[in-house]
Amino acid sequence: MRIKLMLAALLASTMAGQAFAADSLKLAIGQRGNWDTAVAELGQRGGIFKKHDLELDLLYTQGGGETLQAVISGSADIGVAAGTLGVLGAFSKGAPVRIIGAQATGAADFWYVPASSKIQSIKDAGPDTTIAYSTNGSSTNSMALGFVQQYGLKSKLVATGSPSATFTPTMTGQVDIGWSSPPFGFDALDQGKIRIVARGNDVESIRNQSIRTLIGNAQFVDQHKDELDRFMAAYRETVDWMYSSDEALKIYADFAGTDEKTARRIRDEFFPKSLIDPDEMKGLDQIMADAVTYKTLSQPLSDDQLKTLIQIPPRQ
Numbered sequence: 001m002r003i004k005l006m007l008a009a010l011l012a013s014t015m016a017g018q019a020f021a022a023d024s025l026k027l028a029i030g031q032r033g034n035w036d037t038a039v040a041e042l043g044q045r046g047g048i049f050k051k052h053d054l055e056l057d058l059l060y061t062q063g064g065g066e067t068l069q070a071v072i073s074g075s076a077d078i079g080v081a082a083g084t085l086g087v088l089g090a091f092s093k094g095a096p097v098r099i100i101g102a103q104a105t106g107a108a109d110f111w112y113v114p115a116s117s118k119i120q121s122i123k124d125a126g127p128d129t130t131i132a133y134s135t136n137g138s139s140t141n142s143m144a145l146g147f148v149q150q151y152g153l154k155s156k157l158v159a160t161g162s163p164s165a166t167f168t169p170t171m172t173g174q175v176d177i178g179w180s181s182p183p184f185g186f187d188a189l190d191q192g193k194i195r196i197v198a199r200g201n202d203v204e205s206i207r208n209q210s211i212r213t214l215i216g217n218a219q220f221v222d223q224h225k226d227e228l229d230r231f232m233a234a235y236r237e238t239v240d241w242m243y244s245s246d247e248a249l250k251i252y253a254d255f256a257g258t259d260e261k262t263a264r265r266i267r268d269e270f271f272p273k274s275l276i277d278p279d280e281m282k283g284l285d286q287i288m289a290d291a292v293t294y295k296t297l298s299q300p301l302s303d304d305q306l307k308t309l310i311q312i313p314p315r316q
Helices: 002-019 039-045 064-073 084-092 139-151 163-171 186-190 218-223 225-242 246-256 260-270 284-293 303-309
Strands: 023-030 054-061 078-083 097-105 110-114 130-133 156-159 178-180 194-199 210-217
Touching (some): 023 039, 023 064, 039 054, 039 225, 064 078, 064 084, 064 097, 064 139, 078 084, 078 097, 078 139, 084 097, 084 210, 084 284, 084 303, 097 225, 097 303, 130 139, 139 156, 139 210, 139 284, 210 218, 218 225, 246 260
Parallel strands (some): 023 054, 023 078, 130 156
Antiparallel strands (some): 078 210, 110 194
């Protein structure tokens, strides 16, 4: 009898553990350390995703292009900060990708030069000037293209990877105009080593566009609706917490390797809450027009195509 009771207790314990085991999701995230790309990291450290019975496996990439490829290949269920133009182009070619939320509307990214550079504004860039962006198909790629179009530049665009990977070639003259995103570059700015010559929002078409997206692998979106709904609920809850809690600032400062004062500056000066609101893809008509101009799309997507592509779970 004792053995039977022990076996029954063990079985009950096992079943209870299985019933309450968190679902695991694999995420590919562009640009480790940025405030806007830190939602999943902070929410996990703050226990919010756990509260929604989710355990996140986080992989950081060099930019939106790598993030998109990770989701398309199925090595990640969800991608954070994939450039919208790249996502549109991939979907139009049949890639198994869906937009599950806006990730950034407008941009906090900036372009800079060494303090000794003769370039005072990105408008000064000539045919021999090299301008950095992260990866092909990324939002910084679309912003760099926006500078070229808006100011009639003939400059060469160069993929340089992350802000940290971009800094050394920019400071040594291998690249003329580097790119970065807060907090990377703040120390060099404060020390007078670099000067900002352009901001992403200087591109008129960028300011009110959802330039980066949250994406999901199509099979994951189709087959895991419950996990996706819980992910988006936790993501939204984390965003609200990030703008109302000093605890979130402390966790971000630890994650980004900075101090709480700088973390607050990053949030309050560069990332208004509206920038990372995931609920609506904004400026789609202009985005598709830009995609056609930059040859990412041969023609705008139809309403039916957009309905298939954009599947943002409603806020509960």
